[in-house]
Amino acid sequence: MDRTESESPRNKCAACYRQFNRMEHLVEHMRTSYHSVHEPMCGVCGKRCRSFESLREHLIGPLPKVECAKIFSIRGCSLCLTILDSSYALRLHRGRCQLSRATPAGLISRMSSLGIQDDLRIDNNRTRGPQVVALACKMVGGGSDGSLDLCARVCLVDEDENIIFHSYVKPQIQITTYRYETTGIRPEYLRDAMPVKQVQRKILDFLCNGEPIWTIRSRRGRARILVGHGLDHDLDCLGMEYPPHLIRDTAKYPPLMKTSKLSNSLKYLTQAYLGYEIQTGIQDPYDDCVATMRLYMRMSSQAHPVEDYPLATDARNNFALSRQNELERMTPEGLLAISRSDYYCWCLDGVTEP
Numbered sequence: 001m002d003r004t005e006s007e008s009p010r011n012k013c014a015a016c017y018r019q020f021n022r023m024e025h026l027v028e029h030m031r032t033s034y035h036s037v038h039e040p041m042c043g044v045c046g047k048r049c050r051s052f053e054s055l056r057e058h059l060i061g062p063l064p065k066v067e068c069a070k071i072f073s074i075r076g077c078s079l080c081l082t083i084l085d086s087s088y089a090l091r092l093h094r095g096r097c098q099l100s101r102a103t104p105a106g107l108i109s110r111m112s113s114l115g116i117q118d119d120l121r122i123d124n125n126r127t128r129g130p131q132v133v134a135l136a137c138k139m140v141g142g143g144s145d146g147s148l149d150l151c152a153r154v155c156l157v158d159e160d161e162n163i164i165f166h167s168y169v170k171p172q173i174q175i176t177t178y179r180y181e182t183t184g185i186r187p188e189y190l191r192d193a194m195p196v197k198q199v200q201r202k203i204l205d206f207l208c209n210g211e212p213i214w215t216i217r218s219r220r221g222r223a224r225i226l227v228g229h230g231l232d233h234d235l236d237c238l239g240m241e242y243p244p245h246l247i248r249d250t251a252k253y254p255p256l257m258k259t260s261k262l263s264n265s266l267k268y269l270t271q272a273y274l275g276y277e278i279q280t281g282i283q284d285p286y287d288d289c290v291a292t293m294r295l296y297m298r299m300s301s302q303a304h305p306v307e308d309y310p311l312a313t314d315a316r317n318n319f320a321l322s323r324q325n326e327l328e329r330m331t332p333e334g335l336l337a338i339s340r341s342d343y344y345c346w347c348l349d350g351v352t353e354p
């Protein structure tokens with residue numbers, strides 16, 4: 001390969017704009033990058049990023065792209081990272097984008113925090129009702145050092161942030177610490193609370209929505225989509241399993257993860273993407289439910305182009321189907337056009353399946 005060719009912009013990735021000395025290196029990069037229309041994109045230069053965190057770095061810093069940062073500072077929203085048409089449009093947008101802590105309607109929160117309102121709505125609408133629900137738990141400690149997490153409070157909300165279920169839970173194991181400063185839970189609250197087995201059954205019944213759990217294969221059935229943050233842990237503490245394809249976990253969703261591929265805390269995500277604080281002082285699982293539901297709503301309402309098939313077909317993306325020399329003759333845009341995502345983008349929940 002001669003020098004002129006190695007320096008030509010032909011070898012520049014059409015998604016992340018990385019430059020490669022040789023076309024074969026770009027092809028190799030495309031095989032393993034899983035670039036797609038679902039990746040967060042800079043509204044100024046069109047660069048695609050693996051996560052909103054890396055887009056944030058690109059627009060705000062440290063070390064932002066200067067031209068993009070300049071425009072972003074005038075008409076970019078620091079929460080959703082969208083670039084608006086004008087600073088006036090930005091102000092209007094911020095009014096909708098910036099959220100504040102939700103308070104559940106009326107008396108419900110007070111009553112449910114006393115454990116009274118435990119199945120107000122859960123047995124209604126067995127076949128209809130919300131299709132997406134958020135779940136969160138608060139844990140107390142068990143075991144000799146109190147480090148074993150035991151679910152002592154659980155909440156479920158629907159898409160409109162209404163409480164479906166909110167209850168104290170009586171663990172099966174002896175509680176050694178109530179973690180009062182964060183849970184606000186006292187022994188008397190749990191004395192007559194619903195046993196964890198019963199809670200588990202109620203929640204599972206509600207989620208499955210009349211569909212036997214072993215038959216749940218697609219999301220076209222009646223079973224509901226479950227939203228949460230670190231759901232493995234919550235489900236574990238409830239002694240529950242739920243089909244992975246119906247789980248939307250804000251701790252594990254690549255666009256919401258750190259550039260290091262570790263999870264962000266829900267507290268951080270709520271502050272950074274929704275603009276308000278949670279988990280200060282005594283924590284109510286309702287706040288966590290609402291925050292994860294809002295994050296889910298933001299993510300699933302993104303307008304991404306609709307493709308014939310949205311996911312990569314194998315571990316080497318779709319590029320395994322073509323010969324290396326064919327790929328090396330393609331343009332960077334052509335390579336991007338056949339590249340697909342390696343994660344399920346939540347925008348696809350909004351797309352009606354044929």
Ligand SMILES: [Zn+2]
Nearest residue numbers: 013015016033
């Ligand atoms: Zn790239």
Ligand SMILES: [Zn+2]
Nearest residue numbers: 038304345347
């Ligand atoms: Zn998408």
Ligand SMILES: [Zn+2]
Nearest residue numbers: 042044045068
């Ligand atoms: Zn940019």
Ligand SMILES: [Zn+2]
Nearest residue numbers: 077079080097
């Ligand atoms: Zn915004």
